[in-house]
Amino acid sequence: MDQVQARIAQQEYAFxxxxxxxxxxxxxxxxxxxxxxxxxxxRFPPKQVISLVTGLDRADFNTxxxxxILSRLGFTVGRRSHASATxxxxxxxxxxxxxxxxxxxxxxxxxAQRGLEVLVAADTPQAVLQWLESNNQQADxxxxxxxxxxxxxxxAPA
Amino acid sequence: MRFPFKELPGTLSSxxxxxxxxxxxxxxxxxxxxxxxxxxxxHNRFGAWTAEAAGIDLSDADEQRVAxxxxxxxxxxxxxxxxxxxxxxxxxxxFCDPWPLAFHLLGQEGFFLWFNVRLRAxxxxxxxxxxx
Numbered sequence: 001m002d003q004v005q006a007r008i009a010q011q012e013y014a015f016x017x018x019x020x021x022x023x024x025x026x027x028x029x030x031x032x033x034x035x036x037x038x039x040x041x042x043r044f045p046p047k048q049v050i051s052l053v054t055g056l057d058r059a060d061f062n063t064x065x066x067x068x069i070l071s072r073l074g075f076t077v078g079r080r081s082h083a084s085a086t087x088x089x090x091x092x093x094x095x096x097x098x099x100x101x102x103x104x105x106x107x108x109x110x111x112a113q114r115g116l117e118v119l120v121a122a123d124t125p126q127a128v129l130q131w132l133e134s135n136n137q138q139a140d141x142x143x144x145x146x147x148x149x150x151x152x153x154x155x156a157p158a
Numbered sequence: 159m160r161f162p163f164k165e166l167p168g169t170l171s172s173x174x175x176x177x178x179x180x181x182x183x184x185x186x187x188x189x190x191x192x193x194x195x196x197x198x199x200x201h202n203r204f205g206a207w208t209a210e211a212a213g214i215d216l217s218d219a220d221e222q223r224v225a226x227x228x229x230x231x232x233x234x235x236x237x238x239x240x241x242x243x244x245x246x247x248x249x250x251x252x253f254c255d256p257w258p259l260a261f262h263l264l265g266q267e268g269f270f271l272w273f274n275v276r277l278r279a280x281x282x283x284x285x286x287x288x289x290x
Binding site for chain 1: 162163165166167168173175178188189190191192205207208211229282283
């Protein structure tokens with residue numbers, strides 16, 4: 001469903017999936033709590049998205065309302081604890097391939113990691129540092145997720 | 159201190175498992191930089207953006223044009239304070255632009271002089287202790 005009508009804080013709103021994507025195109029996700037919604041390949045706190053779209057204060061609605069609306073619009077919503085679980089077979093590596101799988105959607109982008117989780121992804125290292133500073137977050141590691149073999153190994157292309 | 163190898167996603171059938179560690183760069187405390195332990199490298203080589211982020215002025219720094227594994231880059235040298243697992247040292251770093259690798263490089267004069275390193279590739283572990 002691309003369009004959804006919903007009542008929040010005693011007001012009626014019309015939500016449009018394309019409009020949500022457009023509004024979030026240049027927005028950096030805030031630090032995630034337990035819940036997230038995937039928009040444009042990035043994970044956002046659901047309340048950040050609904051607040052941005054409606055202009056409402058986040059105290060005016062709860063996470064479950066935000067999740068429900070975004071889910072009805074067709075966006076993937078999830079819980080971080082569930083999202084980190086994987087059913088894929090164990091592969092070589094200290095984490096059995098789980099870290100690589102978590103990083104795979106961010107190929108070519110700069111990321112800050114805490115544990116295995118990606119805190120933030122951006123197109124420039126400066127944007128990652130700015131996000132960490134403005135959100136008072138501490139990362140365990142920062143790097144660019146390689147998009148090809150040369151970036152991961154430093155070997156000369158054939 | 160012990161670190162696991164880094165699992166980086168591959169584009170082919172397998173992932174890249176690299177001996178890389180998070181080094182805190184003086185001036186960038188919130189984001190430890192992933193650095194490959196490059197036993198074949200003489201110098202530390204970092205992406206040039208880290209110098210700017212750390213507030214290091216490279217305008218009067220020595221400059222080289224060097225060819226590395228598959229690319230050519232301009233490198234300028236400056237001393238840099240770094241911390242790994244609570245141990246802090248200062249060493250020369252060559253800041254390179256362009257820098258297409260996923261990580262920075264730690265080499266002999268800027269890292270291995272300071273640490274006793276044991277790579278256990280069979281179990282994807284790195285044991286590091288500061289030299290006494």
